[in-house]
Amino acid sequence: MGYDWDFSALAGYRSAFFRGVVITLELSIFSSVLGTLGGIPLACLLRLGRAVAWPLSIVVDVFRAIPNLVLIFFFYYFPYQAILGVSAPSGFIAALLGLTMAQAAYSADLIRTALDHVPRSHLLAIRALGFRESQVIRQVVVPSVVRQTLAGHVALWIGNVKLSSLASVIGVEDSVFVAKVAMAQTFRSLEAWTAVALIYVVLVLPMIWGLRALENSAWIRRQ
Amino acid sequence: MSQSLHVEGLRAAYGKTEVLKGVDFTVEPGQVIALVGQSGCGKSTLLRSLCGLQSFQQGTVRLQGQLILHNGEPQYEEWEIRRHVMLVPQGASLLPHLTARANIRLGLRHVRGLTPPLAEEETNRIATALGLGECLDRYPEELSGGQYQRVALARAVCLQPDVLLLDEVTSNIDPSTIREVAEALWSIRRMKRGVPQILVLVTHLIPFAAGFADQILFLHEGVIFEQGAAATFLKSATRLETQAFLAAEQFLQQGLALRPCAE
Numbered sequence: 203m204g205y206d207w208d209f210s211a212l213a214g215y216r217s218a219f220f221r222g223v224v225i226t227l228e229l230s231i232f233s234s235v236l237g238t239l240g241g242i243p244l245a246c247l248l249r250l251g252r253a254v255a256w257p258l259s260i261v262v263d264v265f266r267a268i269p270n271l272v273l274i275f276f277f278y279y280f281p282y283q284a285i286l287g288v289s290a291p292s293g294f295i296a297a298l299l300g301l302t303m304a305q306a307a308y309s310a311d312l313i314r315t316a317l318d319h320v321p322r323s324h325l326l327a328i329r330a331l332g333f334r335e336s337q338v339i340r341q342v343v344v345p346s347v348v349r350q351t352l353a354g355h356v357a358l359w360i361g362n363v364k365l366s367s368l369a370s371v372i373g374v375e376d377s378v379f380v381a382k383v384a385m386a387q388t389f390r391s392l393e394a395w396t397a398v399a400l401i402y403v404v405l406v407l408p409m410i411w412g413l414r415a416l417e418n419s420a421w422i423r424r425q
Numbered sequence: 426m427s428q429s430l431h432v433e434g435l436r437a438a439y440g441k442t443e444v445l446k447g448v449d450f451t452v453e454p455g456q457v458i459a460l461v462g463q464s465g466c467g468k469s470t471l472l473r474s475l476c477g478l479q480s481f482q483q484g485t486v487r488l489q490g491q492l493i494l495h496n497g498e499p500q501y502e503e504w505e506i507r508r509h510v511m512l513v514p515q516g517a518s519l520l521p522h523l524t525a526r527a528n529i530r531l532g533l534r535h536v537r538g539l540t541p542p543l544a545e546e547e548t549n550r551i552a553t554a555l556g557l558g559e560c561l562d563r564y565p566e567e568l569s570g571g572q573y574q575r576v577a578l579a580r581a582v583c584l585q586p587d588v589l590l591l592d593e594v595t596s597n598i599d600p601s602t603i604r605e606v607a608e609a610l611w612s613i614r615r616m617k618r619g620v621p622q623i624l625v626l627v628t629h630l631i632p633f634a635a636g637f638a639d640q641i642l643f644l645h646e647g648v649i650f651e652q653g654a655a656a657t658f659l660k661s662a663t664r665l666e667t668q669a670f671l672a673a674e675q676f677l678q679q680g681l682a683l684r685p686c687a688e
Contacts, residue, residue: 327518329580330478332508332536343529394577424521424564 211388212397215380220367222377223401225253231364233298234359237305240364244306258385265307271368273300278372279386297369308358309351316342316350349425363406377401429453430475430510430588431622435484437470437497444470445481446647452588452640457614459634459655462644463670469515469629471644472590475625476510477503486510488587508536511586511621513591519565519575525554525576526561532584553581554616555609561636562578571602575609582613582621589621595628618656631674635659643667 216393244262265273271382278296282288291299320343328342370379381394388394416422435448444467448654462468473479475486480497487493493506512537519528526548533544560568568576574594581589593605594610598683609628614624614637622684628634632635634641638655645651645661662668 248495314588321518322515323516323518324479324520326514327516327577328520329504329513330476330507330512331584332504332511332530332586333532334502341535342520349522357491420564421522424566 205392205407207393208390209397210394211390212384212393215384218375218383219377219397221222221400222380223385223405224368225369225374225376226401226405229294229298229301229369229374232396233301233305233366234362236298237362238309238355238359238410240284240302241309241311241313242312248310249317255409262307262310265303266311267306270304270365271371273304274368274372276300277303293369293372293374293405296372297366297374301369302343302366304357305362309355310360312351312354312358313347316347319350320346340411346425349422353413353417353422356409358420359408360409360413363409364402367402429487429489430447430625431485431487431490433480433485433487434473435471435474435486437467437474437481438478444647445474448484448644448647448649450642450649450652451626452623453639454622456640457638458626459591459638459641460625460627460644461641461670461674466644468644471496472512472592472625472627473514475588475590476512477506477511481666495619496529501631508584508592509586510588511581511584512590513577513592513594515627517574517594519568519573519576519580521565524562524564525572528565528576529561529580529583536584547583551579554612555579555582556605556612569602570598570669571605574598574602574606578606578609578613582616586621587624591624592625593629595630595633598627603633604631607637611638617624629674631647631659631671643670645670 206341244258246257248262266349268276274297277291277299278293280290281294282290324346328338333341367376367378370376370382373379377398381398385391385394429687430452432448435445436443437445445501448471450458460468460471463478470479474481474494474497476500480520481494485492485495487507492500493510494500519525520531523531529548529551530544533539533547534541537544539547543682548561552558555578557572557575557579560576563572565573565576578591578594583625591610595606595685598606613621626634626638635655640652641648641655641658642652645666651662653661659671662671
């Protein structure tokens with residue numbers, strides 16, 4: 203009994219795994235940053251009158267309902283040439299689009315809720331001191347929204363690191379893709395997936411610890 | 426130039442409910458006014474109307490003879506009006522993510538536009554004047570009720586408004602710390618530099634109002650029902666409703682104090 207671990211077969215894939223990690227980081231960082239930035243104007247639009255907010259909130263909810271994998275397929279197989287007259291994007295860009303759209307929808311919802319919960323008494327007290335409206339936004343609204351949503355956002359960004367592995371299904375060469383190739387060529391499946399698991403543990407664990415520290419920090423609690 | 430605050434025919438309504446039905450009064454420079462009246466009689470509405478935080482249907486507000494609000498329409502940028510006629514709302518609401526020092530400094534930097542070193546200097550000056558030296562680096566959640574109110578007062582006073590409106594700064598705090606706030610208010614009155622020329626405060630502490638203010642204005646049924654020199658108002662008030670209100674307020678405060686703790 204016992205399993206004979208053999209990682210030596212994977213040695214030749216080391217640089218491919220390394221490039222895979224870079225792709226994972228690129229996908230998750232770009233989609234997190236772009237999606238979050240996109241969520242800010244969406245959240246503001248969601249607080250406008252019903253004529254804008256109602257149809258937009260349906261679009262946002264639809265994007266939240268569709269699994270990320272399906273979004274990635276959608277942006278990969280979308281007939282770009284026939285409908286938009288542009289050439290189809292690479293798998294990387296299609297995956298980035300899918301992850302970014304999902305992140306934007308989640309961000310918009312988080313930020314919209316936070317905007318509704320900026321304490322009115324703080325707004326009143328600062329306006330009463332003669333602050334301009336732009337200063338009220340900078341000094342009261344933004345700090346409050348950042349405090350309310352930062353932990354939620356970090357949780358979403360952690361999710362993006364893991365969700366970026368979905369890009370492998372459309373041929374993006376991240377570490378999961380490399381593991382699939384290595385498995386097929388060396389038959390060392392368990393070793394290949396263990397390597398991938400370790401990569402994600404190393405990437406994500408510090409983020410989880412960071413999130414916990416953030417949630418416990420006085421800086422976040424003072425709202 | 427006269428720094429007077431002049432309010433004429435101010436009417437304000439929430440929907441069909443008329444709260445203020447033609448408020449008229451004039452405050453001369455250097456004067457302190459205590460605005461008293463039952464809860465819900467429109468005192469807060471009046472203060473918010475005076476600084477353009479709430480629109481009203483009719484009437485005018487003049488500062489130094491200049492029209493600043495006409496039928497609820499601001500005649501200048503709203504923030505500009507509030508730099509002259511400033512309000513400390515009930516509950517005050519310091520920004521919770523900033524220390525007391527940073528709360529005070531924020532207005533000095535962004536409203537008065539002082540450089541960081543000057544803002545620091547001013548912060549220390551006002552903190553010393555109001556006895557806040559040792560709690561400047563605490564966060565609002567770490568302040569006592571009295572310290573909290575004094576920081577809120579400091580934050581407004583250091584911006585040097587012409588008129589300072591204080592909404593119930595003596596409410597919702599421990600009776601033992603009311604004295605702390607009252608002393609801070611006296612310090613503000615005695616300040617030589619950057620004094621608000623006019624102080625209007627809403628309070629339920631009638632004896633404090635009688636000792637502190639120059640004039641008492643009794644707001645009742647949407648109008649200034651009766652007014653008089655603060656020191657003698659308790660005796661000189663002639664109208665029945667005023668007397669009833671004053672008696673009830675004092676009974677409440679003294680009655681509670683005189684009640685035996687246990688049989």
